[in-house]
Amino acid sequence: MAKKIERTMKESYSVLAQEVMPMQANPAGNVHGGEIIKLMDSTAGVAAMKHAHTNVVTARIAEINFKKPIHIGELVTCKAQVIYVGRTSMEIFVTVESENLISGEKQIALTAFFTMVSLDKNGNPAKVPALSLEGAGEYEKKLYKEGEKRYNMRGGRKK
Template sequence: MEDTYINETLAVKVGHVFPPDTNNHGTLFGGKLMSYIDDIASISAMRHSRSPVVTASTDSVDFLAPIRTGESVCLESIVTWTGTSSMEVFVKVLAENLITGDRKIAANAFLTFVAVDEEGKPVPVPNVIPVTEEEKYLHETAKERVEARKKRRAASKELAHVIQKGKPWK
């Protein structure tokens, strides 16, 4: 298993934002964007691991600017860090006014995927090699995000234990 340059994991998705894609404010539904994010991130993860993957977590989706009807939405994803079988994927979301050419970062997200075999068991993945300044920054700061993820997951398990009594909410 050979290490992979981060840019080899790049996946890009571009589309128009049409009225059925938007909410009552004329901006792209957040849930629709989250679906696009998970889709494009899984492509980067599979491109890197060359195996099926499952989404283990979505750290955050930070909505920074609205994406309006008539604009294009462009998602770019890369694998920024790898563990034994897990991969951190960064997604950058750009909105573009196709008439003026103005572009802005509309959102960003970090997700974690696990490479699995046909039976759903984790399989090893190669390391990633950062080259550009952006890639190096994302790679070097990943350890902090991994630790935060572990703490959040432990807290989520604790919460599930407390609230999971097999009874519906009253």
């Protein structure tokens, strides 16, 4: 099959969910931040692989904003989507929703931006398909613009 040269944001959309267990929390019942970041990292990795169709590694995690606490027994749902791509890197926006399974109440507990780098079979950075904005809404276009700004601020596309 011929390699695709571009993919839409929607094609990378990925969701992973998990119920919070007591061993993932402190004695007061609040989940450890690292537990959630691990799930976010996995979700971002799946989204990046859906875009690149290669192995990927995490290069950067930015703007982790813990907005609300998450407690034992709640369902944590991570949603990730590629929002910008450079040459070999991809920025993925990850949101985490927590749901109290008794009351049904849902809230956005945290968000973050992950930069994942596509690797070839020898472990070297590999070019990724372009990101198409076809079918993207205003919010996604805003995320793309912000991602582009962050990438350029880091000195992207020098090579």
